[in-house]
Amino acid sequence: MKHIGLFIISFIFWLxxxxxxxxxxxxxxxxxxxxxxxxxxxxFFEPTKKVFQIHRYIWGxxxxxxxxxxxxxxxxxxxxxxxxxxxxxxPCIIRVPLNIKTSFARTMLACSITMTPGTIVMDIIDNDMYxxxxxxxxxxxxxxxxxxxxxxxKHIKKIFE
Numbered sequence: 001m002k003h004i005g006l007f008i009i010s011f012i013f014w015l016x017x018x019x020x021x022x023x024x025x026x027x028x029x030x031x032x033x034x035x036x037x038x039x040x041x042x043x044f045f046e047p048t049k050k051v052f053q054i055h056r057y058i059w060g061x062x063x064x065x066x067x068x069x070x071x072x073x074x075x076x077x078x079x080x081x082x083x084x085x086x087x088x089x090x091p092c093i094i095r096v097p098l099n100i101k102t103s104f105a106r107t108m109l110a111c112s113i114t115m116t117p118g119t120i121v122m123d124i125i126d127n128d129m130y131x132x133x134x135x136x137x138x139x140x141x142x143x144x145x146x147x148x149x150x151x152x153x154k155h156i157k158k159i160f161e
Contacts, residue, residue, distance in 0.1 A: 003041035059158040078117040092136040105160035
């Protein structure tokens with residue numbers, strides 16, 4: 001079952017990368033996805049039944065837009081801080097309590113936060129993620145946690161858990 005899930009994901013990824021539906025490309029994609037599934041299938045994540053649940057793909061599609069919007073806002077914010085004459089930077093490290101349990105979902109959350117300009121995940125210890133943030137805007141840690149991970153976490157939970 002792991003091999004089938006990895007095959008499907010690899011083939012979809014191939015189609016997205018090549019963005020062509022010619023017979024030669026599809027055959028090559030099937031071969032590459034098949035080899036990938038055979039070689040790396042034993043390392044694929046466990047709950048492969050989730051791969052066949054369509055609503056996860058819909059949430060994933062929505063997540064792409066949310067992530068893109070948050071990245072655009074963060075890019076504008078970081079550009080403002082860099083171009084401002086006084087460079088208003090107040091760095092801090094924030095403890096973000098996690099509500100997601102699987103390691104794959106936590107990894108996706110950490111990657112999403114790190115790819116957003118102005119933040120970087122430093123460590124995950126037990127149920128807490130430690131994030132370095134470029135600007136401390138208030139003294140309320142719950143507000144920080146929601147600003148950093150809240151929007152991402154609720155969607156990642158729907159996709160991967």
